[in-house]
Amino acid sequence: MKIRDKKAYAALVAAAVSAAALPFAHAQEAMFSAKQLADMLHLVMESDRTVYTRVIVNRLTLQDKVITASEHFEDDKALALPAQMFRFGSEMVASKTQDFQYSLQSLWAVNK
């Protein structure tokens, strides 16, 4: 695993989940607070990314050494970096709804 990914992982802990939580503004009786929803979303995001990092990337690149992970994964025939996997998910969400957005925040170009 590259140092870049470790940095990005650290940044994930501080990921800014900007949940506007618009549905709550319109709900008659909110079952969750906006913070609870944001925390739940964060939990899912962090867990998915951790699982991808450990079960897919680390296993195949560090343990089994059968493939590498690369930012240019298509050209390099490699795995997408965990930070990219996270970003692709956030971009797909953004393409489906304007109600909330999330992103991985760090100074690395991939997360800018």
Added chain:
Amino acid sequence: MSPRNRRLLALWGVSAMALTAWLAGRFRGTDRSVFLPGATTAGHYQIELACNACHAEAFAGPEPMQAACVGCHGDALTEARDSHPQSKFTDPRNADRAAKLDARYCVTCHVEHRPEMTTEMGLTVPADFCVLCHEDVGSERATHAGLEFTTCASSGCHNFHDNRALYEDFLLRHLDEPELLSERTLEQRNSASILAFVERYPRALYPPRALTAADHDAPAGVEVGASVLDDWAATAHAASGVNCSACHTDALSRGAGTGAGTEEHVPADADAWQARPDAAVCAGCHAEESATFLEGKHGMRRNAAKLGVALPPLTPALARLAVRPEAAHTEVGCTSCHGAHRFDTAFAAVEGCLGCHADEHSLAYVSSPHGESWARARRGDGVAEEAVTCATCHMPRVSKSYDFGAYVHVLVQHNQSDTLRPNDKMLRPVCLECHGLGFSLNALADVELIRNNFADEPRVHVQSLELAEERRRAVELEREQARTRAAAQGADAVGQTR
């Protein structure tokens, strides 16, 4: 009211009604050119009379038009791994940037019908628009300090959308490549070798086997000339068992047909015979080629699915490029380039193009190094895999993987506009098959060299490779210094502990 004023009022009324009636007639007709607010860009003028293709809804805000843009260009942008997708500008973190350049909408940068402010690639914003978001690039990258923002895209270094052949790691991978690569192998056709994998191939009706002129299945009563049969017998169609009825009848769609010389043989129906099959028949088997043809300038007028209406076929007379006057009224379709019955792809790859195109670049082809490579291969004293035709560059063969890699089909990208603007889109599918990246970047940036069809050496130098290498060296140095500092701090810490 005086009699004179009454006459003037009546004249005004009659004139207004006549004008209204005339405009209504033009609006309801096929020629709506009177409503064009200004000359249309090179990319759209061929379809400018299909107004609703872009102006999908009146008074509905920017969204319907954006949807129309994405409807035609969205796939290409996805394929290009768009560096500035809409999602970048809907991201709240970039709200300040979107306020300066609202790139959520294509029309922010590509306004139509404004020729007085339109530059290359239909761009209608000032050439230094990159500064709006990247003004501090010089402080982030020392190599870029002091560069003019008008040069970002015009120097051959960056594109707004497609940077697949321009990103830094790609440049670094292609450092120090020679002008001409030692291995130059262009993609070759492979349809015959993958037939067994293509499930939809109508092998029951047309078993893959070589047919001769004597095997033709044109029904009795249909006169077929000897030259037509000779042409057909020389094609890949005959070599793979595709008989007359496959194109001239509805055999494929109705499930009946021929297996000439086999037990499944069903004679073609003379009543269903079509003397001049249309492009839909070709598309029945050559779906990818047909689809890409309809996306390019040659076929876009016929793309009813995208335009909402099928305009008359393109004729060279409509072109803004120089064309041969004798071909001016040829309707462009499958057979205008491939020739009915003969379907000679070698002809289509050069003579088919030069039969219409007469601009400087086209006319210079035959005597260019690329043209000479093609002539050598035609004479039999050259390598076919290295012969560069018009189609090699403008309609490149591309590999497409099916069934998760079960087989790869090499097909021809018939959208000749796909890699035309900006021209470094041509790098990966075309130039880099034979040439090094540095040479290719320089060649594509040299307008005069393109005009004479690459007859000599590039006189323009693109700095991308040097800048990328310079930055790599700087980063490596920085890392090395950091390691040295860390090691020194570690030694100090050990010393203090002791």
